[in-house]
Amino acid sequence: MPRINRKDEHIIIRLKQRPGLADFSDIHLIHNCLPERDLDEVTLETSLLEQRLRSPLFINALTGGTPLSKRINAALAGAARECGLPLALGSQRVALENRLVEDTFKVVREVYPDGQIWANLGSYATPELARRAVEMIDAAALQIHLNTPQELVMAEGDRSFRGALQRISEIAAAVSKPVIVKEVGCGIAREQALLLLEAGVSAIDVGGRGGTNFMAIENRRSRKRLSREILDWGLPTAISLLEVLDAAAGRRAGVIAGGGMFSSLNIAKALALGADAVGLAGEPLYLLLKRGRRALVKAIKKLEEELRLIMLLTGSATLGELRRAPLVITGFTGAWKKERALHLPRHR
Numbered sequence: 001m002p003r004i005n006r007k008d009e010h011i012i013i014r015l016k017q018r019p020g021l022a023d024f025s026d027i028h029l030i031h032n033c034l035p036e037r038d039l040d041e042v043t044l045e046t047s048l049l050e051q052r053l054r055s056p057l058f059i060n061a062l063t064g065g066t067p068l069s070k071r072i073n074a075a076l077a078g079a080a081r082e083c084g085l086p087l088a089l090g091s092q093r094v095a096l097e098n099r100l101v102e103d104t105f106k107v108v109r110e111v112y113p114d115g116q117i118w119a120n121l122g123s124y125a126t127p128e129l130a131r132r133a134v135e136m137i138d139a140a141a142l143q144i145h146l147n148t149p150q151e152l153v154m155a156e157g158d159r160s161f162r163g164a165l166q167r168i169s170e171i172a173a174a175v176s177k178p179v180i181v182k183e184v185g186c187g188i189a190r191e192q193a194l195l196l197l198e199a200g201v202s203a204i205d206v207g208g209r210g211g212t213n214f215m216a217i218e219n220r221r222s223r224k225r226l227s228r229e230i231l232d233w234g235l236p237t238a239i240s241l242l243e244v245l246d247a248a249a250g251r252r253a254g255v256i257a258g259g260g261m262f263s264s265l266n267i268a269k270a271l272a273l274g275a276d277a278v279g280l281a282g283e284p285l286y287l288l289l290k291r292g293r294r295a296l297v298k299a300i301k302k303l304e305e306e307l308r309l310i311m312l313l314t315g316s317a318t319l320g321e322l323r324r325a326p327l328v329i330t331g332f333t334g335a336w337k338k339e340r341a342l343h344l345p346r347h348r
């Protein structure tokens, strides 16, 4: 039997795993019984990478490089267009190595010609590769993913991780589009966030633990049978968000909440903490492949509708007001914040 392409295998395994949502249960928004706002006034407008967006949601990097991924990218682009959201593509490395599969990425421009499309490469990328990835799809921004845990579990994965920060800084200086650095499920801590911001990145997507678990996916692919405690490695999304918000305090850089965020309440909490935008990946993929594009569009619209209700119930007509609404951080997350002396200005 021919070996299935790794990218397709990730998709198939992700569909079999139903990871829960990120844990924001220690973050509490407070009910406002006198909101003095009309629902019609409530707007989800945000700004990210110096651009106004009608909603803080976007579809995060998923795939590319195979016939299946071409169909998925076309459908995701259709859903993103219908919802008016940015769309990030999966790693374009494969298309930089083999021009014949460029169409599996470029298809999004046929479907969503005027959309905000983000390019994607790993931290192996050089400024030249980064420029080519951006040009390939006329991207508005470039994501660079950090995925050491995944590589370590992958049988054929990288074992050398030196030089990533230097390359990221060279890319940020050389590429004319904003650079977003993202984790893919293990989160980013304050110390590394500070280094990335010093390196000139425009935004950080925390990519925390709680949603798609790439160590578990690779563990299944490689049949390594690593222990559960290793597979649960990483910073939960809510905690990673606090870490990165602390690092970004007083800077213009954007902060994105990603990792198990397919819940309107969690999205509201992340935005109230100070996130500028929220990335959704595994769940949109699951909905698309299991229930179809219409179901995906419906689910995204429902998230937005519920988000507006929650905003009204905190007395907020804008995301700026949501950041000023009172909130309480308890339990493990509160203790973590204290122990790490994390500051949370909320409005930067």
Ligand SMILES: Cc1cc2nc3c(=O)[nH]c(=O)nc-3n(C[C@H](O)[C@H](O)[C@H](O)COP(=O)(O)O)c2cc1C
Pocket: 010, 011, 014, 060, 061, 062, 063, 089, 090, 091, 120, 143, 144, 145, 182, 183, 184, 185, 207, 210, 211, 212, 258, 259, 260, 261, 262, 279, 280, 281, 282, 283, 285
């Ligand atoms: C099947 C699959 C493939 C992915 N491929 C990429 C990729 O190529 N590049 C990347 O930066 N992130 C990739 N991701 C990670 C997502 O963009 C996201 O950061 C991560 O899954 C956490 O979000 P989630 O919990 O909403 O899935 C992939 C995720 C899935 C589920």
